[in-house]
Amino acid sequence: MSVDGWHTILVLGGIRSGKSEFAESLVADAPTVRYVATAADADPGDAEWAARLAAHRDRRPGGWTTEETATDPRRLADVISSAGPNETLLVDDLGGWVTVLLDPAHQPADDVATIAELAAAVRDSAARIVLVSPEVGLSLVPTTPLGRAFTDALGAANRAVADACDAVALVIAGQPVWLKPAAGPRATGVPTQAAPSTRANGTTAEPETPLPDVLTPTVPASTGGKAGGDGTAWAAPTMALPMVATGLVIQPGMELPMPDEYAGPQAIDRLASLDVPGAGLGVLERVVGFAAATQGTATPRAWGSVRVLLLHGDHEGGAAAGTVPGESSRRARQARAGRGALARLAAESGASLQVVDAPSAAPIEEGPAVSPAAVESALRHGWRLAEEAADAGVELLVLGACGAGTEAAAAAVLAATAGAEPPAVLGRVVTANGEIDDAAWMVRCAAVRDALHRTRRSPRDAKDVLAELGGGDIAVATGVLLGATARRVPVLLDGPVGLAAGMVSRDLAGQARHWCLLADHGGHPAVRLAADVLGLNPLLDLRLDLGEGANALAALPLLRSVLALAAALPVHPRLGGGEEEPDFTEPEPAGPGPATTEPDFTEPEPAGPGPASTGPDFPEPDFTEPEPAGPGPTSTGPEPERDPSGWRAG
Incomplete structure (x- = not known):
């Protein structure tokens, strides 16, 4: 390579920063280069993207070979692992690889495991490798769940691959800045020991004494991977750089991630619109808000x-x-x-x-x-x-x-x-x-x-x-x-x-x-x-x-049930839910009967004995007085007039 002493290099940079040209210059003196293209084919209707891909192809020397991995994201790790010590690989870029990885056509997939496999393949590969990837850590937080999933996954991939590589360069306006300098080879899986640090009381911390490894689960989990309570994969991975393995000193004032400050309140607001017959979840709403903030979504799933x-x-x-x-x-x-x-x-x-x-x-x-x-x-x-x-x-x-x-x-x-x-x-x-x-x-x-x-x-x-x-x-x-x-x-x-x-x-x-x-x-x-x-x-x-x-x-189990219920219940129809409430619905009859229950007119049956027929021989009377509901006078004639002075008020 053009830079002596490097075995694997990650080149980061923003859009149009010159990261790809710089990565290509690093392998310019290699006798043969295998160019690993990770992006999917251009949309026939997107002429600008097709022109970009064509420009990339035109820059490659005639002696280079090209290999496509867009059809299967997991294949990239296999290509790197199978490369021999005399080969030079240029992977361009991890942004396109993550895009394909998150494509619904490849789901459900364990994004965290796939990223970990890629990092392990880079770390253990005998070939010389240069990987190109967009840097997303300097941009604003995306406003859509899909955008946040992409930035989270790409950021996780960048950190994992950067840890696995011997060197990392950041290209800004065409100028490379080396973030991770050259170092001697280190044994796989053995974390670098941090230098002794001076404590607040003036003493020097002694070298680390390793603790025994006892990570042997005795009760296997019924659900694994990154699956949620319904068996589907999470939208965004939670993998980050294993900072302990890099020799990071755990010290006061560390800047670690915070939960999503917007997803929690959005989840609580959503609970008020759900189609529930009662007043809601009470104090257990905090479980939904907590899960939403830690998962980065307003509709969190139950922990699997x-x-x-x-x-x-x-x-x-x-x-x-x-x-x-x-x-x-x-x-x-x-x-x-x-x-x-x-x-x-x-x-x-x-x-x-x-x-x-x-x-x-x-x-x-x-x-x-x-x-x-x-x-x-x-x-x-x-x-x-x-x-x-x-x-x-x-x-x-x-x-x-x-x-x-x-x-x-x-x-x-x-x-x-x-x-x-x-x-x-x-x-x-x-x-x-x-x-x-x-x-x-x-x-x-x-x-x-x-x-x-x-x-x-x-x-x-x-x-x-x-x-x-x-x-x-x-x-x-x-x-x-x-x-x-x-x-x-x-x-x-x-x-x-x-x-x-x-x-x-x-x-x-x-x-x-x-x-x-x-x-x-x-x-x-x-x-x-x-x-x-x-x-x-x-x-x-x-x-x-x-x-x-x-x-x-x-x-x-109670906390899981609350999360599952909050995720499954629809929005109330009156608040814009999918179920339409009709103005009026006639109930179906309890038993067999005519198709319609609303005749034009039906004469009620008399409460007591009466004529068996109301046909021509027995004409229907002009008026029939109904039977009284309880005991009363036998006559249903008109009430005799009374002196108004005899009525009591009310």
């Missing part, structure tokens, strides 16, 4: 693919007072084996269940719960969990925990971040026999109080709070929230651990709380306080206490 992340990490010392030793490990084993309340509810909901082991936390009243290096590792591990869920097509994450002492650790985090008193946020300790253990509760309060006193002069930033008080499970939960926010995956919170993670995530990325939904507070004081601070109003007040994660799954 759901994944439960059960975090298992114990806390030693006074935080775990009153718990049975080994009980949390038994719960984790039970969930892995598909038994217990959480696994059964997951199976009923068609949700996959993953148990995630977090590092154990030391007694917080004596010293830090975990090291700063363990916090960094746990945050990144949680981010990876969210990314792997997004790559698998998960549309909703449910966050739960089952460790010993998690409630006290969450209370310590809330006390440090919200200024609450430990007794106000610590729930009562209930033994296995259902009895309240006040002595254990006082030990937990003392442990949290001593931990807060020990750290009274320590920094209160997110990572310090996690290291000193939170522990590994809350750090992993925080990473899950951040990763899910980056990948636009909503999270259903349940229990103190998830809410404590939401409090910590505010300092790292304030957008995370907008992707969280709280089904029920469960009667827990820590959940109530954190929900109030985060602005997460619980949808229900069932006071369920089935364990973290199980409460949310118990409410999930």
Whole structure:
């Protein structure tokens, strides 16, 4: 190639920026080039587009070969994967490829999986590859759902391919700017380690210690991919660049995506026009608004693919007072084996269940719960969990925990971040026999109080709070929230651990709380306080206490039903719905009878005995007095006149 040291290059640029000419110059010295055209054939009536395609063809040297992939978008990954080390490929461009990918003729299709396959093919290819793609991140947000679907899909493809390429160039007004410089080859699947960073207290963060991989779902989901509740594919993918794999340092002030600010209010307005016999969905309208904002559409679908992340990490010392030793490990084993309340509810909901082991936390009243290096590792591990869920097509994450002492650790985090008193946020300790253990509760309060006193002069930033008080499970939960926010995956919170993670995530990325939904507070004081601070109003007040994660799954069928109903109901006919209401419709007779039920005139039958016939022998009388409804005089003659003075007023 013209640029030494590069193996794969992505060339970005706006319309008429010169990106294609620059990409062609990069392969000008290659002996042979295979030009991969991704756009569909021009419309016979669109002369301008046909002229553009012809100009592209005329620029290609005679020694180049052309290959078309417009008939099947997935074929592009196969072409790249099958290319040999001596070949040079020029793919122009990914915008046309995404257009064909979103074409209704190719639906239903898993757009996220197809983009991931393309990125993997680019990363693993032995050939030299230059890919051209339009840059859509600098334009305005499209006003139509189709336009937003295109920009989302193309942006996701650009980010994924940019991560897979060795170099990225942006062409503006014909001038290339290198966004991603040359680097040595890196092993596939091994994330680049970030350089040690200096913390606020002057110490240097230690290198990351990898956490064990436990992503082995034990309860398969009944619906997979990006399918909605009705089995159809989502309009826009949620895939984004796996930022953890690029060595991104998780730090305060990160700019992550926000839900669609217009789709939520539009969905609420639409609910008021639906053809329902009652007043509507009540407080559950918030579910529709939340789903609409996170899906970017005014008619959101019910979540199809759901994944439960059960975090298992114990806390030693006074935080775990009153718990049975080994009980949390038994719960984790039970969930892995598909038994217990959480696994059964997951199976009923068609949700996959993953148990995630977090590092154990030391007694917080004596010293830090975990090291700063363990916090960094746990945050990144949680981010990876969210990314792997997004790559698998998960549309909703449910966050739960089952460790010993998690409630006290969450209370310590809330006390440090919200200024609450430990007794106000610590729930009562209930033994296995259902009895309240006040002595254990006082030990937990003392442990949290001593931990807060020990750290009274320590920094209160997110990572310090996690290291000193939170522990590994809350750090992993925080990473899950951040990763899910980056990948636009909503999270259903349940229990103190998830809410404590939401409090910590505010300092790292304030957008995370907008992707969280709280089904029920469960009667827990820590959940109530954190929900109030985060602005997460619980949808229900069932006071369920089935364990973290199980409460949310118990409410999930109701939430799905609300979304399915809101999406399926038509607009009321009086407000412009498709059903026309006639002015008047004559009801059909209940039984057999004549075709018409409105004769010209029918003489009613007499109520009592009378002549059998009204024919010529018995002429019809001019007037027939009807029989009285009840007892009365035998005569139906005219009423005798009375003195007006004898009538009473009224």
